[in-house]
Amino acid sequence: MIAVERDISKYLRLIRKALFYLVTFLVITAGSIWLALQVAPMQTVSAAGQTAQVGAAIPSFSWSGPGELDLFGQVIATKPQFAGPIRPLLQLTHITIDRQVAQLLRSDDPRQLKLSLSQQLAQGWTRYFVWETLIAVGFAAVALIAVAGIRRQSHRAMLKTVAAGLAVVCAVNIGGVLLTASSTPRVLRSVKTLDDLVGADPLAAAPGSIARPLPGVQAVVIGDSTAAAVGNPAARNASALDHACGRSSASYAADLASVNNWNVLNLACSGATIQNGLLGVQLLGNGQLAPAQLAEAEQATHAKVIIVSVGADDVEWSIMTRLCVASAVCNDKVSTAYFTQLLSSFTRSYYQLLGDLAGLPGTPAVLVNEYYSPFGPNIGCLTRYGLTPAKEKVLLARLGQLNTVLAEGAQTFGFGVADPPFTGHELCSSDPWVQGPDDSAPLHPNATGELAVALADQQVLPTLAGLKPASIVSPAPGTGTD
Numbered sequence: 001m002i003a004v005e006r007d008i009s010k011y012l013r014l015i016r017k018a019l020f021y022l023v024t025f026l027v028i029t030a031g032s033i034w035l036a037l038q039v040a041p042m043q044t045v046s047a048a049g050q051t052a053q054v055g056a057a058i059p060s061f062s063w064s065g066p067g068e069l070d071l072f073g074q075v076i077a078t079k080p081q082f083a084g085p086i087r088p089l090l091q092l093t094h095i096t097i098d099r100q101v102a103q104l105l106r107s108d109d110p111r112q113l114k115l116s117l118s119q120q121l122a123q124g125w126t127r128y129f130v131w132e133t134l135i136a137v138g139f140a141a142v143a144l145i146a147v148a149g150i151r152r153q154s155h156r157a158m159l160k161t162v163a164a165g166l167a168v169v170c171a172v173n174i175g176g177v178l179l180t181a182s183s184t185p186r187v188l189r190s191v192k193t194l195d196d197l198v199g200a201d202p203l204a205a206a207p208g209s210i211a212r213p214l215p216g217v218q219a220v221v222i223g224d225s226t227a228a229a230v231g232n233p234a235a236r237n238a239s240a241l242d243h244a245c246g247r248s249s250a251s252y253a254a255d256l257a258s259v260n261n262w263n264v265l266n267l268a269c270s271g272a273t274i275q276n277g278l279l280g281v282q283l284l285g286n287g288q289l290a291p292a293q294l295a296e297a298e299q300a301t302h303a304k305v306i307i308v309s310v311g312a313d314d315v316e317w318s319i320m321t322r323l324c325v326a327s328a329v330c331n332d333k334v335s336t337a338y339f340t341q342l343l344s345s346f347t348r349s350y351y352q353l354l355g356d357l358a359g360l361p362g363t364p365a366v367l368v369n370e371y372y373s374p375f376g377p378n379i380g381c382l383t384r385y386g387l388t389p390a391k392e393k394v395l396l397a398r399l400g401q402l403n404t405v406l407a408e409g410a411q412t413f414g415f416g417v418a419d420p421p422f423t424g425h426e427l428c429s430s431d432p433w434v435q436g437p438d439d440s441a442p443l444h445p446n447a448t449g450e451l452a453v454a455l456a457d458q459q460v461l462p463t464l465a466g467l468k469p470a471s472i473v474s475p476a477p478g479t480g481t482d
Helices: 004-037 099-105 112-150 153-180 185-187 194-198 240-245 254-262 293-297 318-328 333-358 380-385 389-412 445-464
Strands: 041-046 052-054 065-070 076-085 090-094 219-223 264-266 306-309 365-369 416-417
Touching: 004 112, 041 099, 041 112, 052 153, 076 090, 076 185, 090 112, 090 240, 090 293, 090 333, 112 185, 194 318, 219 254, 219 293, 254 264, 254 445, 293 333, 306 333, 318 389, 333 365, 333 389, 365 389, 389 416
Parallel strands: 065 090, 219 264, 219 306, 306 365, 365 416
Antiparallel strands: 041 052, 052 090, 065 076
């Protein structure tokens, strides 16, 4: 009888011990996994200029639902649904569009981009859970050693406790992920773009971005503030986008339309660069989005010519000019190296633009405008602003470098080149064709200057295939506006 009682007592002790360790292991496992999910480092992935971090959102009590996308601080539920309480958290941290990215985005075969983005997301998720498992094991090991120490276990017993506990942690963590989140990598591999994650925002589309054929347009002007004629009277019946872009009724596009009886579509916009304005949409100062100019130009299916005026904003000509005037000298090594870098980047983008123009349907003629010189031999009226002959020489040299790139690129592709001569009508002359420092758009052409650009274009147009424009009378002396 006593032996039976001893056996029962021993059996009960074993059950209590087993229950104690089972509960302890489960509590330590749950706590370790929860802590690991909080501190495990998110994994950085990068594809097509989009840099994101992949991790896990706070576990949910539901068995399926969306993940989370932290879009520059704004948390948005993902469009895809994920099985299991542990779902991905993705943080978009950086977007860069450089030459390589632009070429990839615009390549004829986007398969490489899609595979890169989807595989990176799935691999980032896998790497995250490797780290999470290791961290959970670390937390659990500390807790198990503490429990063994409290129970005054021998070293051998402590090793057994820690080993058994870590086995439970690994089994629960890995098994739980396999059971509840095994489909997550597959879902992430189906993501091709950020739109696939959160869906497209219908309000984010640029105004007028819906493709509409424009068969009645004979010429299209694309470019920056020079082509928009910023600082001159606003275009008649101007839209909100026309006002935001600074488009004027005195632009050379309007002059060409008038003299040739053409319908000229002026898409130029102040501040436009090749990547942000001509090839891609442009975010304007008032929050508007201007559609990509080249995409709009493609809708003019019967256009005879496309005129391009671009480059000044790509090389930050306005900023470089102000810095030059404000500095003691402006041919220092730092500013020279910076301008060289900007010009190199512009050259790559410019040749990409020329290639796209050469591939337009209908093969319209293309005319590239060089930039006029705003400074002449007399700069006396500008000395009070800090301009000196030495600084003028540097600025004109840089402008010459930009014009060389413009001309060589156009000639390489067989396009026309126009060089508007402002000789005798620069700033400080008796009849300037350029707006002065106190005007609304300094260094930009005034109405007469725009007419001079139109004249330069008109003289080149007959050399382009199939174009017989009318003649433009040269600007009369004394018609400039200060």
